[in-house]
Amino acid sequence: MRFIHTADLHLGACPDSGLPWAAERKQALWDAFHTIIRAVREEGIDLLLIAGDFFHRRPLLRELREVNSLFKSIAPAQVVIIAGNHDCLQPSSPYASFPWAVNVHFLSSRTMDSAVLPELNTVVHGFSYHRPIIRDALYDHLSVPQDGMYHILLAHGGDDTHIPIRLNALAKAGFDYVALGHIHQPRLFSKAGIAWCGSPEPLDRTDIGRRGYIRGEIGAAGCHFRWVPCAIAEYKPVTVTVTPSSTSLQIRQMLESRLDPDPRYLYLIRLTGSREPDMVFEKETIRQAGRIVDVIDETQPAYDLDRLEEEHSHDLVARFIRELNRPDAGDLEKKALFYGLQALLPPDA
Ligand SMILES: [Mn+2]
Structure with a gap:
């Protein structure tokens, strides 16, 4: 049977x-x-x-x-x-x-x-x-x-x-x-x-x-x-590690050479690594590289912590950096540090 x-x-x-x-x-x-x-x-x-x-x-x-x-x-x-x-x-x-x-x-x-x-x-x-x-x-x-x-x-x-x-x-x-x-x-x-x-x-x-x-x-x-x-389509996750010099257009060009153009493949892009603190990646630009269902930005801002600590030696920022930027800091502390700095610093810092 x-x-x-x-x-x-x-x-x-x-x-x-x-x-x-x-x-x-x-x-x-x-x-x-x-x-x-x-x-x-x-x-x-x-x-x-x-x-x-x-x-x-x-x-x-x-x-x-x-x-x-x-x-x-x-x-x-x-x-x-x-x-x-x-x-x-x-x-x-x-x-x-x-x-x-x-x-x-x-x-x-x-x-x-x-x-x-x-x-x-x-x-x-x-x-x-x-x-x-x-x-x-x-x-x-x-x-x-x-x-x-x-x-x-x-x-x-x-x-x-x-x-x-x-x-x-x-x-x-x-x-x-x-x-x-x-x-x-x-x-x-x-x-x-x-x-x-x-x-x-x-x-x-x-x-x-x-x-x-x-x-x-x-x-x-x-x-x-x-x-x-038997499926026609297949979703594929792709991780892209960016650097502080990366731009949306560069990421798009890199993906254009890396993604299979076969329309059956649908991509979910995850951005990791570190970006310029004020950089916002444009999802619509990156999406033009292929059949991309979403772009998830998990990058961290690349702060110059030594410079910031020196510049803010008399205020809360320096104390905050010293407290969280320890050699044994884990992922959670690093995230807290980046989010905290985003909140504490003026937008053009
Ligand atoms: Mn069910």
Whole structure:
């Protein structure tokens, strides 16, 4: 029995909203779904598992019609879905009453339910979120019958406010495979047969690294699965160390030669090092170096402390510098020193 496990597609989300490529990013989430549907069709997949947060928020009726017609097109492959915290099943959601195709099994109950798939000798267990926050460890005390069928758990969560998950407890429950959603980075526990597949496309600038889905097989030899990359975009953090002579234009030119111009890469730039005390780096100038989602300035002002101490030998500034600029000063003291000097000194110091 061959399966594809996906989750956290967040259809309808708008990553990089306000940036010039935002429309492309929104479309990329739908493209990821189309890629998975194509993989099901072309690779002879029997079962498509969607472990929550299929939609970023309550789906629209027309969106459900859209996905349902694609699900219908991959029959006889079976599809099992649960709702996660983002697309949780509130009473007014069209999720609750949608007439799905016969090969689609939506586990809409708020308590453990199952989809029995006799043609695949498989039972998929799971339930849906009906509210965005669930603090109870609802997956901690499960066990499956030894009835000769394959048992899969479809589940969503893994942090304190979205069903805390203990891997040890899950591993003991006896599932052939546990298909998890909610965590956007892929995390595979091959021996335990448990995995978070991660989102197939990164959702925002904190979603660093590659994204994809899981393809697996359950048979007499047990369950084997691997992660398959499919994302169009990839967010990459880049740190730039500046010096007191650096300017915004220089940083932009340096980045132009350093960043891969392939539009799939989206960069998050972090500036570190020391700058002229009155230097303000212009983010818009730096951004022109490529597809840069943000520029975070963590530079420290390069004060000439000896000169300042001499010039201010009769006031608070010199005492402040002596107090904080000790050879054993840590990062916190250095920061306090820079912030303190910014506050104490007139703007043209
Ligand atoms: Mn989630």
